[in-house]
Amino acid sequence: MTNNVFNQAIISQKQQQINEILQNLHDKQLLIINPRRKNGLILYKPYHAEFAGPGAAIGANFDHDVLDVLPVGKLSLMKPRTSQERINSYLIRRQWVKLAKQISDNTIPQQRAQVILNQFEHWFDLETANLLPNETFALLVGVLPQTMKKVRTQSELLLQ
Known part of the structure; x- marks a missing residue:
């Protein structure tokens, strides 16, 4: 309690x-x-x-x-x-805006998703990046939340 x-x-x-x-x-x-x-x-x-x-x-x-x-x-x-x-x-x-634009300029959504995840893990740490919702990352780089979830799942599988 x-x-x-x-x-x-x-x-x-x-x-x-x-x-x-x-x-x-x-x-x-x-x-x-x-x-x-x-x-x-x-x-x-x-x-x-x-x-x-x-x-x-x-x-x-x-x-x-x-x-x-x-x-x-x-x-x-x-x-x-x-x-x-x-x-x-x-x-x-x-x-910071220019960096986000550089990431968003990539035409392949999965790559945008992976880059923003990598950047947040680099700027902060894995634990902090994991606290952020898929929807937030999606809004940062213009991808669907499902794309973020898929990329995160693939990244987790690679770490195992």
């Missing part, structure tokens, strides 16, 4: 964090993903998802259409202190 109460408290805390982030984004507040941690934020938009990794800017006019968010790793957000920090965070966000 105590384990269940503990789990409920963690879920409640995470939901509160998500609600605060969404409020900041809808208020067009500019924040930066802490560049000194392995963390990031998946931003769910109407027709796709974007990943903002360490050092990337979120909010302002970039993310006014965000519907939901999913913290990855131990998320830490900061407010930019200088205009140079702001500029650097914009440039880093652009790099």
